[in-house]
Amino acid sequence: MKVYLDNSATTYPKPEEVYSSVYNYMKNIGSNPGRGGYSSALEGDRIIFSCREALMKIFNFDKLENIIFTANITHSLNILLKSVVKDGWHIITSSMEHNSVLRPLSNLKETKNIDLDIIECSENGVLNIEDFKNTLKSNTKLVVLTHASNIIGSIQPLKHIGKICKERGIYFVIDSAQSAGAIPVDFYEIGCNALAFTGHKSLLGPQGIGGFLIDDNLNQEALSFIEGGTGSLSESITQPNFLPDKFESGTLNAPGIAGLLAGINYITEEGLISIQERERELCQHFIDGLLNIPSIKVYGATEASLRTPTISINSNKINNAELGFVLDRDYGIMARTGLHCAPLAHRTIKTFPEGTLRFSLGPFNDIKDIDYTLHCLNLIIKGCD
Structure with a gap:
């Protein structure tokens, strides 16, 4: 039996429509969108336009041209941060961030005259609003x-923070890598200025495609980051200043965008709330089972309604790296061990430097996967006595 429980790294399997869409683009369309007026290039244009429309709907956004495609969410966050931040800015982030946020900010702290505060979250991984308010300064800009x-x-109270940012004229940028497609993400309800997304996690697309949504206010602050051919204004040697071309230089990953469109269409047809409820039920069943294994510690909230279906554990009987190895080798259960590219988060939940064993559920997991995994964990733990 094979059980895939590493959906926070990338969802697998994908809907069949995703595979066929990528293959169809590569085999039957093939052309470079925006680089030709013939029929197959125009078909590529239509697919990219349709994907922007689908992203508008899933994020409740209303500016088609303000949706930018990139290679992945790490590229998106680097563009959003490094094209915007100015000397003298005070920037706030949290201790639960991935290195895709922490490393660019650390670089900016070294290369620009900025002030950076990393707010320590609770052991359940949630930012305290009062701590956030107390960290604000007169020069807080991002x-x-x-x-x-x-x-x-753990899910952050973004709406409360977004409201405060809007009242104070502070730019607000969201990393939605673990939320987009798993829980509702509403651009305007959050009150953000930019939202970075990745295609290959809960949006169910292939690897190698991501992007960001940006409002006009932050766009006016931002400089173009990667410059080159856009298929527009080809007579000019300077980068276009209109969207999306300002940020989209070079050949887009059109097969990836076709796959992403298919993934979003699948979510829309199934219903995001329906997917969320199924995953939440499985998550609660898994947590309850883990809590019944005496030597296992579950980190974060034990109520599935307070989290996405990403669960980290450790055992006092066996190292998490060894436990993950045995699950894969002997039982075909795929989960991830270590620090998960988020060292400060592990310090926050008191698991640094050993990390955790992480299980993350997806829309194609079922109750049999969970019960089998709980059974195997019990067998391994008992075998350590």
Whole structure:
């Protein structure tokens, strides 16, 4: 039996429509969108346009041209941060961030005259609003937060923070890597200025495609980051300043965008809330089972309604790296061990430097997967006595 429980890294399997869409683009369309007026290039244009429309709907966004495609969410966050931040800015983030936020900010702290505060979250991975308010300064210009933790699934109170940012004229950037497609993500309800997304996690697309949504206010602050051919204004040697071309230089990953469109269409047809409820039920069943294994510690909230279905554990009987290895080798259960590219988050939940064993559920897991995994964990733990 094979059980895949590493959906926070990338969802697997994908809907069949995703595979066929990528294959169809590569085999039957093939052309470079925006680089030709013939029929197959125009078909590529239509697919990219349709994907922007689908992203508008799933994020409740209303500016088609303000949706930018990139290679992945790490590229998106680097563009959003490094094209915007100015000397003298005070920036706030949290201790639950992924290195895709922490490393660019650390680089900016070294290369620019900025002030950076990393607010320590609770052991359940949640930012305290009062701590946030107390960290604000007169020169606070940017707040960057993950929506949900990639280790314990904790969900940040973004609407409250967004309201404060809007009142104070502070730019607000969201990392939705672990939330988009798993829980509702509403651009305007959050009150953010930019939202970075990745295609290959809960949006169910292939690897190698991501992007961001940006409002006009932050766009006016931002400089183009990667410059080159856009298929527009080809007579000019300077980068276009209109969207999306300002940020989209070079050949887009059109097969990846076709796959992403298919993934979003699948979510829309199934219903995001329906997917969320199924995953939440499985998550609660898994947590309850883990809590019945005496030597296992579950990190974060034990109520599935307070988290995404990403669960980290440790056992006092066996190292998490060895436990993950045995699950894969002997039982075909695939989960992830270690620090998950989020060292400060592990310090926050008191699991640094050993990390955790992380299980993350997806829309194609079922109750048999969970019960089998709980059974195997019990067998391994008992075997350590």
